[in-house]
Amino acid sequence: MATHNSDFYREAYQKIAAQLNTENRQYFDQLSDYLISASITYDETALMHQLYDLVQDLQQAETNGETAETYFGHDPKAMADGILANTKPTSKRDLWQLLGIIVIIMSAFIFINTLADAGPLKIEPLHYLLIDTFTVVFIWLIFQTFKHFAFVKKAHIIQYFALFCLAGLYILFYLLVTYKIPAGIVWVLRPPLDLIIIGVILIGVIIFTLVTKSTTNRLVGLLIAFLITINGSSSVFYDGPIATYLRIGYLSILGLFLIFEIVFGVHFLVQHYFKQAK
Amino acid sequence: MNTQLLKGVLEGCILLVIQQEPIYGYALIQKLRQFGFESLVGGTVYPILQKLEKNGQIQGEMRKSPEGPDRKYFEITEVGKGTIQQFIAEWQQLTTNVTKIIKVANDHGDTQ
Structure with a gap:
């Protein structure tokens, strides 16, 4: 109704x-x-x-x-x-949609982090799977913590302590997966393939920022594009089999993207600020 | 009154009040209190309203309220009307049976 x-x-x-x-x-x-x-x-x-x-x-x-x-x-x-x-449970569609959003955000975070590594782009599916799964469990645990302590009087300190422990556990797990657990299968994307993939993703994100009507989405999109540009540039500087003209070409494109992102980022921020001020 | 007994009876009473006219939560509770359920609280009524709505016995509709912003008014459905008929029949049967037992128990007590 x-x-x-x-x-x-x-x-x-x-x-x-x-x-x-x-x-x-x-x-x-x-x-x-x-x-x-x-x-x-x-x-x-x-x-x-x-x-x-x-x-x-x-x-x-x-x-x-x-x-x-x-x-x-x-x-x-x-x-x-x-x-x-007696309340309708979340539909399977909405639940999958929510899981999808969590997985996409977390995978994007891991991917952007990977871009900062020197050398060719490496995708480690097992790490993505482990971290994405644990992120879903972590979010569920946070909700359970809030639910558990909602009616406990003066529970704020215990609640914050529980959340602090959960956050610590999450960071520990993330570091453990990233640095200690063997990656197993690794997909190595050598230049220029990695540069092409980064470029395509970057263009996709920038188109999204231009098309979306939500200011929040636009700013998040620009932030992601900015991080990809900065982290992605490390792929160009490593001493790999990449031609000089490709390096210069790619860096020029990244530079242009960077200028675009900064100018539009400031523009959207100012626009948003004035809207709020009115 | 025993809580479990009250809950069973209350479902029927809520349906009967809603059948009279579309009503929102607060007004419904006040009306039930006026009918004698003086210690009745929202904690008992809201889950029942939710259950009745889920079962299709009542339906909610946002309407303009004299007190201010739009409120959710509950109105009876055809399924709810059927439930009321069943409730009245069961209640009459129950009171007849209980009255009989009380009468017999009282008569038995008098003869002793």
């Missing part, structure tokens, strides 16, 4: 929640933290809509002299679990 998207309901309920008194706000924040942490496996729009309905009712109850505890009851977790039990 949702007539708006999840962002609309999120903004709307946050606006109303900000007007609640401290006690009711605290109660509602715990409830919303718990439901939001479940939004990875449940329909996000339905949950946001539910939070919007709940906060509207709570606001009216507050106006009529009730507290969140007298209105919703002493067991918000039981209510939240009851709501979740």
